[in-house]
Amino acid sequence: xxxxxxxxxxxxxxxxxxxxxxxxxxxxxxxxxxxxxxxxxxxxxxxxxxxxxxxxxxxxxxxxxxxxxxxxxxxxxxxxxxxxxxxxxxxxxxxxxxxxxxxxxxxxxxxxxxxxxxxxxxxxxxxxxxxxxxxxxxxxxxxxxxxxxxxxxxxxxxxxxxxxxxxxxxxxxxxxxxxxxxxxxxxxxxxxxxxxxxxxxxxxxxxxxxxxxxxxxxxxxxxxxxxxxxxxxxxxxxxxxxxxxxxxxxxxxxxxxxxxxxxxxxxxxxxxxxxxxxxxxxxxxxxxxxxxxxxxxxxxxxxxxxxxxxxxxxxxxxxxxxxxxxxxxxxxxxxxxxxxxxxxxxxxxxxxxxxxxxxxxxxxxxxxxxxxxxxxxxxxxxxxxxxxxxxxxxxxxxxxxxxxxxxxxxxxxxxxxxxxxxxxxxxxxxxxxxxxxxxxxxxxxxxxxxxxxxxxxxxxxxx
DNA sequence: ATCGGCTCGCGCAA
DNA sequence: TGCGCGAAGCCGAT
Numbered sequence: 034x035x036x037x038x039x040x041x042x043x044x045x046x047x048x049x050x051x052x053x054x055x056x057x058x059x060x061x062x063x064x065x066x067x068x069x070x071x072x073x074x075x076x077x078x079x080x081x082x083x084x085x086x087x088x089x090x091x092x093x094x095x096x097x098x099x100x101x102x103x104x105x106x107x108x109x110x111x112x113x114x115x116x117x118x119x120x121x122x123x124x125x126x127x128x129x130x131x132x133x134x135x136x137x138x139x140x141x142x143x144x145x146x147x148x149x150x151x152x153x154x155x156x157x158x159x160x161x162x163x164x165x166x167x168x169x170x171x172x173x174x175x176x177x178x179x180x181x182x183x184x185x186x187x188x189x190x191x192x193x194x195x196x197x198x199x200x201x202x203x204x205x206x207x208x209x210x211x212x213x214x215x216x217x218x219x220x221x222x223x224x225x226x227x228x229x230x231x232x233x234x235x236x237x238x239x240x241x242x243x244x245x246x247x248x249x250x251x252x253x254x255x256x257x258x259x260x261x262x263x264x265x266x267x268x269x270x271x272x273x274x275x276x277x278x279x280x281x282x283x284x285x286x287x288x289x290x291x292x293x294x295x296x297x298x299x300x301x302x303x304x305x306x307x308x309x310x311x312x313x314x315x316x317x318x319x320x321x322x323x324x325x326x327x328x329x330x331x332x333x334x335x336x337x338x339x340x341x342x343x344x345x346x347x348x349x350x351x352x353x354x355x356x357x358x359x360x361x362x363x364x365x366x367x368x369x370x371x372x373x374x375x376x377x378x379x380x381x382x383x384x385x386x387x388x389x390x391x392x393x394x395x396x397x398x399x400x401x402x403x404x405x406x407x408x409x410x411x412x413x414x415x416x417x418x419x420x421x422x423x424x425x426x427x428x429x430x431x432x433x434x435x436x437x438x439x440x441x442x443x444x445x446x447x448x449x450x451x452x453x454x455x456x457x458x459x460x461x462x463x464x465x466x467x468x469x470x471x472x473x474x475x476x477x478x479x480x481x482x483x484x485x486x487x488x489x490x491x492x493x494x495x496x
Numbered sequence: 497a498t499c500g501g502c503t504c505g506c507g508c509a510a
Numbered sequence: 511t512g513c514g515c516g517a518a519g520c521c522g523a524t
Contacts, residue, residue: 195506198516353504404518456519457502467519
């Protein structure tokens with residue numbers, strides 16, 4: 034294997050070209066989005082490059098406050114995952130350096146390591162892209178990034194896709210090539226830690242004295258880390274994949290994988306999940322439906338965020354949606370709630386309140402209810418642009434998987450008709466945006482049971 | 497329980 | 511240029 038071959042892997046983007054300096058001391062993998070030591074294509078590229086160069090590999094992880102407006106809930110989950118990374122990297126003979134604000138800089142770290150090459154992982158979110166752009170300017174080193182958290186490298190899709198039906202055949206055509214096990218290669222040269230590259234211990238109280246937004250507390254139902262993620266995957270595959278197609282849209286049941294927090298932080302990768310589902314002994318229909326959501330719809334969301342720079346606002350939506358929303362901008366709203374009333378789950382609608390409470394209390398809301406939740410915010414807001422904004426704000430603040438392409442795509446679908454189509458008959462406020470009602474959702478699933486379930490959870494929390 | 501109509505525009509066949 | 515068909519819907523008819 035040659036370095037040029039590695040650079041030509043479709044998962045790899047060369048952000049700063051140049052031949053790796055063979056006088057350098059190591060290959061540095063700057064781990065951001067892909068927080069795992071196994072089935073991590075970015076780590077594999079780093080190790081393979083280092084093995085060609087006959088150098089060791091060190092993973093650099095930085096703890097930066099207020100990254101993507103994250104709060105204590107998110108940081109706690111993230112920090113819980115660091116121990117698994119440390120253990121996994123040790124097995125692969127790779128070093129691990131954790132630094133915390135204000136000693137967190139990758140540029141400073143590279144100045145002391147003098148790497149041959151720096152590898153990063155891909156993240157379509159704008160803030161992550163800006164951070165990388167800034168670092169590229171300062172690093173006088175070759176810098177590659179690896180698209181490690183999607184099955185089909187997002188670059189190969191080339192443009193923003195209009196709908197699931199346009200991206201689906203493109204993705205399916207690439208699965209044979211990309212839905213394959215990630216090789217967990219081991220470093221040939223062992224990284225030897227020295228005092229010069231001191232690291233914080235992953236199990237030390239990393240958040241003590243760290244300037245993090247504590248207004249949203251940690252949750253008890255989800256524990257971060259790759260080990261927990263694999264356990265959750267195993268439970269899902271063994272007990273819930275069978276029947277998934279039928280039950281996934283029944284939020285009163287525990288029928289979904291609940292892997293989104295782990296996928297968001299990269300503590301588990303889509304290859305691991307997809308291959309486990311593919312080889313599971315569940316009916317074909319269940320496996321198909323799950324893989325459609327995990328791969329086609331998840332990667333449609335990544336495609337949206339990557340190719341539509343307006344994903345944080347209603348501006349990201351299609352002309353037909355803009356038109357119909359505009360035509361109904363002056364419709365009288367029967368009910369208006371303030372941001373506070375929404376945040377405190379103080380609406381007249383018990384299903385909506387339950388959804389909001391599930392999110393606030395557990396850090397996770399059932400996928401089907403998320404649609405309803407967002408559509409009602411549109412119904413109860415002065416305008417669609419405000420609705421989009423408050424939905425994003427609440428989602429990003431309380432969901433463990435907030436600040437993720439999935440959240441933005443979901444809100445854009447519900448409020449702006451993204452990836453959807455016009456639906457008649459035209460209604461107040463919604464216009465031709467697809468509508469959902471309490472009455473009809475209650476026909477589809479046992480909303481009383483869902484509401485009761487969340488309320489029981491709330492009582493247990495209070496007492 | 498299941499079906500058709502509602503409605504728009506992309507992507508492809510022709 | 512025409513045509514098929516679609517990320518989760520609703521409603522009313524059968």
